[in-house]
Amino acid sequence: MNIDIQPFIDRYRAADGNIITLLQDIQHECGYIPEDVVFALSDALDIPASSFFGVATFYTQFHLHPRGKTIVTACCGTACHVKGAERIIQAAERELGVTEEHPTSEDGQFTLERVACLGTCSLAPVVLLNGEVHAKMSPDKLRREILRFKEAIHD
Ligand code: FES
Missing domain, CATH: 3.40.30.10 (Glutaredoxin)
Incomplete structure (x- = not known):
């Protein structure tokens, strides 16, 4: 997904956020959790991608694939x-x-x-x-x- 990740980073830092709030923000914007956005944020924030996916797969509120309307x-x-x-x-x-x-x-x-x-x-x-x-x-x-x-x- 071609999306600017800077706003996610800014909101994450401004709110002193955690992985859950960051994932919620991504899903709110994208409708799901795109893999490439996770990898880009993982690099930018120096958080292992596995930490994102661990949380995203644990909670049913998160979706790793696009969903229908x-x-x-x-x-x-x-x-x-x-x-x-x-x-x-x-x-x-x-x-x-x-x-x-x-x-x-x-x-x-x-x-x-x-x-x-x-x-x-x-x-x-x-x-x-x-x-x-x-x-x-x-x-x-x-x-x-x-x-x-x-x-x-x-x-
Ligand atoms: S089994 Fe409880 S609502 Fe379906």
Whole structure:
């Protein structure tokens, strides 16, 4: 990603920051944590790149790859699994043309994420659409929701 890293350095120094605040700043600006930005900041600040990646991979809030504008978060916890989460995920993968290895759609509009229990098991199976809870989801219901988002993109 072709981006000026100086503002990150300035904010990091001004706030007497740490790696977490620096990663948050990068993600806020870039939408994710680009590898080349990490390496450039590692050189400039004399912090090992492994320290950045160690933190970035530990916390689920950080993303090392570009994400879509719409995030479909499917719960794979036990309650959701028992109630058919896998069929819902397969429907989403077909609808979006994504896989677990390539979770973001070609057009960059959608990312399908899998998470462990969202803490709302009584609503299982649960899917979040851009953070909004959708309870008692089914493959058909999710396909309709995804279509609604797709139509909104083209409006
Ligand atoms: S297992 Fe899905 S919300 Fe708990």
